[in-house]
Amino acid sequence: MKSWVKPVVAVLCGGVVCVVFSDGVAADRKFVAAAMMVGYALVLLRFHKKTALKQCRDTARESDYLVAYATETGTARQFAKQTCKLIQKEGMRASLIELNELASAQVPARALLVVASTTGNGDAPRTAGAWQEVSRALQGFASCSYAVLALGDRSYPRFCCFGIEVASDLRQIGAIPLFEPVLVHQGDPASVKYWFSQLAQSVVPTKH
Ligand SMILES: Cc1cc2nc3c(=O)[nH]c(=O)nc-3n(C[C@H](O)[C@H](O)[C@H](O)COP(=O)(O)O)c2cc1C
Secondary structure, eight states: OOTTHHHHHHHHHHHHHHHHHOSSSOHHHHHHHHHHHHHHHHHHHHHHHHHHHHHHHHHGGGOSEEEEEEOSSSHHHHHHHHHHHHHHHTTOOEEEEEGGGGGGSOOOSSEEEEEEEOBTTTBOOGGGTTHHHHGGGOGGGTTOEEEEEEEEOTTSSSTTHHHHHHHHHHHHTTOEESSOOEEEETTOHHHHHHHHHHHHHHOOOOOO
């Protein structure tokens, strides 16, 4: 979060509490003042989110690692963000995109990392709904290294089917696997830990 956004939002929250509990002010005035402060805080947070997303897209042009996520309810996005953070902690540039945007993204200098959930009956989730078309336009990613973290649930007959499909499609276009797809049942911490340990082994810091 931008350094000034957090304190301003905190002050606004404090203001709301003060207004609500203040004596001698008419209830309708309290309501208007509190609503204005909440509204302003929400506008600031939205502005911050947009700016952060834009920064992420801008750096996509020059990233070492491109992290693409396919999610229905947000879990894959969270793991993708953690993956970006791990890479950035090692001093390298990582960009975050939806898997639907892969065909128009800049090929990364080091590797493409995909975090993909499966939904329906082995289907692509919301942010990868266009995968059939996208996967046909990835010629630029031939000879790019990649790894896949596939999220799913073993109670479904087609366990991690979409993540496996993405890994197979990438291999077919000539991309090079860093390691076998890591399959995760119900967010199993041991499998997620394994993903990060595999990444830590292949992510070697570069000097810029
Ligand atoms: C309606 C529904 C359908 C699902 N279908 C599958 C499936 O076919 N195969 C599988 O391995 N997991 C399936 N799952 C499990 C999800 O992949 C798993 O919960 C995943 O962590 C969700 O990640 P997301 O929040 O990124 O969407 C399904 C989950 C739901 C709610």
